[in-house]
Amino acid sequence: MAGLCMTTPALSTPPPATTAAAAPTVKAAAQIPIADFIRPADFSRVRISPDGKYLSAIVPNPQNPHENVLAILDGKTAKVLHVIPSGKDALIAGYFWVGGNRLVGSSAFKQSGLDTPQATGELFAINADGTGQKELFGYRAGSDLSATRIKRNTKRYAEATPISEETAGDDQILIATNDFTSDRNGSVTDIEKLNVLTGHVRRIGVAPARNANLTADHAGQVRAAWTNDGFTEIRLWTRRNNDDSWILRNDSAKSGVTIRPIGFNRDNSRLYVAVSQGDGPDAVELMNPADGSLTMVYQGKFADPTVLLPTADGLDYYAIITADGKPALHYIDENSEEAQLSKSLASSFPGKLAYFSSFSRDGRHAVVRVDSDRVGTDYYLFDLTSHQAQFMVSAQPWLDPRVTRPMQPIALTARDGLPLHGFLTLPAGKAPFPMVVVIHGGPHGVSDQWGYDPEVQMLANRGYAVLQVNYRGSGGYGAKFIERGYRQWGLSMQDDVTDATLWAVKQGYADPKRLCLYGGSYGGYAALEGVVREPDLYECAIGYAGVYDLRVQLDRSDTQRFNAGVDYLKRVLGTDRDDLLRRSPLGGVARIKADLLLAHGKEDPRVPYKNFSEFTRALDANHVPYESLVEPDEGHGFFLPAHRLALYEKMLDFLDRNIGARGQTTP
Numbered sequence: 082m083a084g085l086c087m088t089t090p091a092l093s094t095p096p097p098a099t100t101a102a103a104a105p106t107v108k109a110a111a112q113i114p115i116a117d118f119i120r121p122a123d124f125s126r127v128r129i130s131p132d133g134k135y136l137s138a139i140v141p142n143p144q145n146p147h148e149n150v151l152a153i154l155d156g157k158t159a160k161v162l163h164v165i166p167s168g169k170d171a172l173i174a175g176y177f178w179v180g181g182n183r184l185v186g187s188s189a190f191k192q193s194g195l196d197t198p199q200a201t202g203e204l205f206a207i208n209a210d211g212t213g214q215k216e217l218f219g220y221r222a223g224s225d226l227s228a229t230r231i232k233r234n235t236k237r238y239a240e241a242t243p244i245s246e247e248t249a250g251d252d253q254i255l256i257a258t259n260d261f262t263s264d265r266n267g268s269v270t271d272i273e274k275l276n277v278l279t280g281h282v283r284r285i286g287v288a289p290a291r292n293a294n295l296t297a298d299h300a301g302q303v304r305a306a307w308t309n310d311g312f313t314e315i316r317l318w319t320r321r322n323n324d325d326s327w328i329l330r331n332d333s334a335k336s337g338v339t340i341r342p343i344g345f346n347r348d349n350s351r352l353y354v355a356v357s358q359g360d361g362p363d364a365v366e367l368m369n370p371a372d373g374s375l376t377m378v379y380q381g382k383f384a385d386p387t388v389l390l391p392t393a394d395g396l397d398y399y400a401i402i403t404a405d406g407k408p409a410l411h412y413i414d415e416n417s418e419e420a421q422l423s424k425s426l427a428s429s430f431p432g433k434l435a436y437f438s439s440f441s442r443d444g445r446h447a448v449v450r451v452d453s454d455r456v457g458t459d460y461y462l463f464d465l466t467s468h469q470a471q472f473m474v475s476a477q478p479w480l481d482p483r484v485t486r487p488m489q490p491i492a493l494t495a496r497d498g499l500p501l502h503g504f505l506t507l508p509a510g511k512a513p514f515p516m517v518v519v520i521h522g523g524p525h526g527v528s529d530q531w532g533y534d535p536e537v538q539m540l541a542n543r544g545y546a547v548l549q550v551n552y553r554g555s556g557g558y559g560a561k562f563i564e565r566g567y568r569q570w571g572l573s574m575q576d577d578v579t580d581a582t583l584w585a586v587k588q589g590y591a592d593p594k595r596l597c598l599y600g601g602s603y604g605g606y607a608a609l610e611g612v613v614r615e616p617d618l619y620e621c622a623i624g625y626a627g628v629y630d631l632r633v634q635l636d637r638s639d640t641q642r643f644n645a646g647v648d649y650l651k652r653v654l655g656t657d658r659d660d661l662l663r664r665s666p667l668g669g670v671a672r673i674k675a676d677l678l679l680a681h682g683k684e685d686p687r688v689p690y691k692n693f694s695e696f697t698r699a700l701d702a703n704h705v706p707y708e709s710l711v712e713p714d715e716g717h718g719f720f721l722p723a724h725r726l727a728l729y730e731k732m733l734d735f736l737d738r739n740i741g742a743r744g745q746t747t748p
Contacts, residue, residue, distance in 0.1 A: 111484050113542050115733070118535040119725045121149070122476035127460040129156065129448045132181050133441035135209045136448070136462070136473065139173055142166060147721060149173055151186055153209050156446075156462070159473045163211035174200045177246040179254055179277050181442075182209035185217070185243065202240020204256070206277045217280040220261070237282075241275070247395065249301035252278045257288070257295045265644045267292040272303050272323075289318045289327035292645075296342040298349040299396055304370060305342040305352055310645065315339045319352070319370040330373045339560050340368070343389055347397040353378070353389060357560035365389065365401055378413060381405045383502065385557050387530075390436055392419055393444035393465070399423070400436065404557060406490035406502075407531050408434045408452070422465065429470075432487075437463070448473075454488040456480045457533040477533065486541040488531055493584040495553075495577050499565070502558070503550035503581060504529055505590060506541045514546040515595035515740040518582055518611075521549065522602030524574070525563050525653055526556035543733055544741065548585050552577035552607075568655045570603075570631065571610050571664030578607055579615055594620070595740035599732070601625035601718060602688055606666065609677070609696075613669030621676040621739040623732060624666075626688050626717050629696035631661035639686040670699045677707035678735045680728055682715030708735060 124138040134156050142148040150164040151173050167173045167188065176186035184207055189200045203219030218241045237258075244255040253274045262268040270288035272295065275281075288295060288306045296305040302322045309315055314334040318327040333339040343353040343365070351367040356375065364380035379386060384404040392399045399419035400410045410427070412420040419437060426435040430451050438450040449461040449470060457477035461470040488506045495501050508514055517540050521529050529549040537547045551557060552574050554566015566574050578598075585591040596619045598608035605627020612622045628634050631654055640646040654661065662668040677700070681693040693711070700707050710731055712724050719725045737743045 113484060115726060115729050117479055118539040119722050123478060124474045124476050127448055128178065128439040129441050129446060130182055130209055131178050131442040133446045137184060151176055165207055179248055180252060183277055185277055204241050215280060217275060217277065244295045244303060245297040247299060249274055252276050255297050255301065255303060286323055296344060298345040300349060307341055315341060360561050362559045379411050383558060393440040410436060452532055454532055455482040455485040485538050493581060495580050499553060501550055501577055501581065504531060506537050506547040508541045508544045508546060512590050513592040516546040516548055516585060516591035518548045518578060518598050520578060520600030520604035520607045522604045524603040525554050525566055528555040528557040546590055548581060550578060550581035567653050570654060575607060575610055575614055578611055597621040597736060597740050599623040603628060609666035612675040613666050613672050616672050616674045619675050623678045625680045626685055628688050629665060629692040630667045631665045632658055633689055633691050637689045637691060667696050667699055670703050670705060673705050676739050679707055680710040683711060683713045684716045687717040
């Protein structure tokens with residue numbers, strides 16, 4: 082195998098700073114503007130067209146920074162040729178190539194109270210040359226409500242989810258459709274074929290249960306279905322073909338094992354599945370759909386695998402992205418051409434994750450995605466024949482790795498012996514540092530992961546160590562690890578955050594007198610509950626769209642609008658209202674000694690504003706001082722860049738006065 086040759090980029094834009102030789106030293110104290118940490122990526126989801134002539138990407142709308150466009154670029158120069166705008170208060174949520182040079186995309190629209198536009202189940206299509214634009218499926222079809230200028234099809238009050246990116250006959254793709262309904266149990270999932278030229282749909286079957294997820298083989302046969310009932314139990318069905326009956330293969334409530342489909346192998350004889358059982362991390366296994374038998378493919382040491390990477394022909398998978406600390410690749414077939422070339426790529430990008438993310442149909446050209454914790458994501462065009470890689474675009478070209486800081490995986494043991502993992506990002510200088518413990522939201526099934534995190538980098542750039550711990554209840558470490566967090570809000574989940582903080586102090590990374598908690602949503606809950614339970618440990622806490630009364634969450638959150646959501650809240654929180662108050666920051670206001678900063682949107686449906694109003698009323702009654710930032714028209718998190726900029730400016734000023742430089746000079 083010939084070595085990898087990195088050619089000179091063909092763009093006028095210079096390569097990322099990581100490729101520059103003998104770069105001049107940048108002062109460690111150089112400050113990155115706050116605005117750079119809220120900038121959307123210049124390019125994301127970069128893919129190559131099936132014929133290899135074009136690249137495609139989602140890019141910001143230059144006229145409106147909170148909207149985006151789907152851009153079609155020249156495959157040799159990365160020059161933008163055509164764009165499709167997302168529309169007012171909207172984002173293009175995703176897209177993929179079909180046939181030779183046609184793209185299918187989905188839309189998401191700003192909905193009341195949510196910081197990120199929500200997918201509406203609409204699908205549109207466009208040719209690579211900008212012609213043939215058409216709204217294929219959606220409730221706004223036939224209207225002029227969008228600014229996309231796409232021709233409309235017949236209205237359909239339903240949402241569509243592509244089942245596969247492969248065609249299922251001439252100009253057709255498989256979609257799963259769910260009618261909009263007021264039924265709290267959701268709706269039946271139909272299987273349909275959608276013509277990507279005309280928008281014509283034809284129903285070919287039905288899923289075995291409501292709200293089902295579906296997986297097709299390479300012959301266009303929908304052969305696997307699964308549901309996530311109440312967010313907790315997973316059922317899996319398989320069948321031989323589109324005309325066969327569904328057979329229930331696994332019910333996690335009965336077997337204690339969860340199995341989720343990923344995709345079929347080359348000859349459609351086996352189905353790759355994610356399997357979770359016992360206390361170990363999830364495994365990737367091959368299932369025989371005929372009898373449900375399993376064969377192990379990969380299981381990590383302590384973390385779940387994240388993504389399977391398709392082969393050049395799209396008929397199988399060549400590697401699995403692993404997450405035991407920093408991400409890496411596990412090769413399913415070490416001798417495959419993709420694996421051999423991928424290994425050469427890895428040697429050219431030390432300390433980063435490089436992999437083939439999409440291929441042309443003939444397998445001769447590919448997009449290489451290179452992820453870094455310090456400079457975000459770069460994209461290269463790779464010629465599999467000559468083994469040459471050409472730099473194309475950067476997602477965050479303004480980042481300088483001589484100023485940003487590395488994110489290091491950490492491991493520790495909780496007080497009850499449970500292994501915990503997370504990440505530590507240290508600023509330039511000498512430890513111990515003032516430290517911000519950043520607590521992720523969710524909380525169940527969500528996790529902090531290695532990679533570029535703008536909030537983390539912003540804090541590190543201002544001189545703070547940043548600690549992130551995946552407390553019990555987080556995702557990424559097997560189903561049992563998630564379940565260990567059920568009904569443990571304010572209990573062992575909170576202990577995990579405290580134990581991680583004390584670990585960082587004991588290791589000498591953090592100054593024990595300069596500690597602060599920060600988080601959004603559940604993270605806001607844990608930040609405030611942390612200063613309730615440990616009043617002498619933390620100097621300050623920042624709650625962003627935080628849960629401060631678990632009873633409000635049970636009664637008013639939009640999660641309880643569906644029966645599955647009610648079941649979820651009852652399972653993870655419990656129903657004893659006195660206990661819920663005891664485990665809420667509202668119930669412990671009198672214990673708080675730390676300085677507080679609270680930010681909330683008045684239109685928040687996920688964590689209702691009543692959390693903020695009741696909590697601040699209790700703070701006032703107990704003469705506990707606090708600072709606040711309320712945005713009347715924002716929801717669960719701040720969507721508009723100007724509002725996020727104001728939040729970060731206030732946060733950094735608050736931190737500086739409490740644990741930063743100014744806090745040390747104040748008498």
